[in-house]
Amino acid sequence: MGVSVSFASMPSILVVDDSPSLVHYLKTALSAARYHVHTAYNGREAVEVIKSRPVDVILCDLQMPEMDGKKLRRKLMAHGRYSRIPFVAMSAHDTAENFNAMRELQAAAFLTKPFKPEQLFIVLSRLQEEARLQELSERRLVRLEKNLLVRSIVSLAQALDARDNCTRTHSVAAARVAVKIAARMGIPRADIRQLFIAGKLHDIGKIGIPDAILQKPARLTEEEFAVIKTHPQAGARILAPIPSLREAAEIIHCHHERPDGKGYPRGLSGGEIHFLAHILSIADVFEALMSDRPYRRGLPLEETLTIMSGGRGTQFHAECFDSFLILVREGCFAGVGKGREGAAGATCPDPA
Ligand SMILES: [Fe+2]
Incomplete structure (x- = not known):
């Protein structure tokens, strides 16, 4: 006082x-x-x-x-x-x-x-x-320092992208998809900013995963997938020292959780999951399925939607998914998976 x-x-x-x-x-x-x-x-x-x-x-x-x-x-x-x-x-x-x-x-x-x-x-x-x-x-200085920190972490993410053929440019493309969904749902601007940062950095935790797993040009074994599953928590830890990115850190921590509780790393369900992580999860999977992987071509749009629709309400938050579908039907994601939203790429490899 x-x-x-x-x-x-x-x-x-x-x-x-x-x-x-x-x-x-x-x-x-x-x-x-x-x-x-x-x-x-x-x-x-x-x-x-x-x-x-x-x-x-x-x-x-x-x-x-x-x-x-x-x-x-x-x-x-x-x-x-x-x-x-x-x-x-x-x-x-x-x-x-x-x-x-x-x-x-x-x-x-x-x-x-x-x-x-x-x-x-x-x-x-x-x-x-x-x-x-x-x-x-003083406020300007804090903003400058924050921007500098974010830029440093984005550079780190780009270094990761360069190392991992599987995620090259995927993060930015997924972040853009997520932002469009959030804007459509009327999410406040400040929250959308956190979502965009989280989207760009959502797989930053993979930085500690060995190349043998990260760059494996085939499906992973259960053991290898267990290692991959550590990346949301590792990513949240990387952002933890930046108080202004606390929201982004939690979104990253939750980006592989599912409404039905079958996600990872914590097995959270429904309202326990950060709401913006539901949006990022849809964008992440959509961009991944639409893009080429080392062992398969990107899927056509209708096939992608058929697969994803099966997860409405279980893998994906129903309301967020409906907003996403409206945008798809409006042609808002025409460039996804074709290099125009950020080039081809994929998200975390699936288990064997
Ligand atoms: Fe991920």
């Missing part, structure tokens, strides 16, 4: 002065201007207030008993968190010594008593604008 570096809509000002009449006067003026006001009558009391509630700005007298303004500022500067709260000094003594001390202690402003509330409001507006700009640039 105690620190609020991004001003709330109603900023909190801590007024610190040993004169009760001045504290009352400033509190009245600030409250009328819609600021939230806390008060203290010396530095020691101010520390207690700062520790216990959010404070956006400290407006502090320099000459006070017990702990004066300079000592308070020094104490706050020693604590990384509290040093970020803008400190506005006020004093009747506009001496060079006080000015220099406040410059040294990085005060945000110095108001010479007596001052009009309007002078204080100008200072507070400026501080509010500075806090807003700082928050914006």
Whole structure:
């Protein structure tokens, strides 16, 4: 508690002065201007207030008993968190010594008593604008870092695609199919973004699977398939350190689960499965069946739909599957499996 570096809509000002009449006067003026006001009558009391509630700005007298303004500022500067709260000094003594001390202690402003509330409001507006700009640039930095992380992971996925003939470009193509289904179902934009990332990275967990299994140009044995089954969890683990991709990680973890509980790795069923994973699962299988594999050609559209329709409500979420079928009939996936949605490819090999 105690620190609020991004001003709330109603900023909190801590007024610190040993004169009760001045504290009352400033509190009245600030409250009328819609600021939230806390008060203290010396530095020691101010520390207690700062520790216990959010404070956006400290407006502090320099000459006070017990702990004066300079000592308070020094104490706050020693604590990384509290040093970020803008400190506005006020004093009747506009001496060079006080000015220099406040410059040294990085005060945000110095108001010479007596001052009009309007002078204080100008200072507070400026501080509010500075806090807003700082928050914006911090947010931009976080977004940049996130993009950088995502790009690094996508590069990793591309390295996997290059290693695995079976999934070359499959992930991106499946992600595009999934996004179209989600958009058709009215899924919110932010969720679609997570789905697209999950789609592009859904088989990233295969990075740890030996080439002998991953590149086997034939159907897998049960033992080999057991190894393949570890990839959803491994993929979710790769994304786990990125808090903003938590949703994508869970979608990846669930992309081989089935509504009837016969999927893997956890055997989840129905509502236990992340809803967007149902969509990704349809896109994943559709793109895989339509595309060439090393040991077979991609299937024609009608044959693919016949096979997949048998899994409506058991392998595939019924409502998602119906939306997918509408899009197919509208010709939205004409390029899938022919290289136009991302070239040929296939998903996880089936067991023998
Ligand atoms: Fe997979």
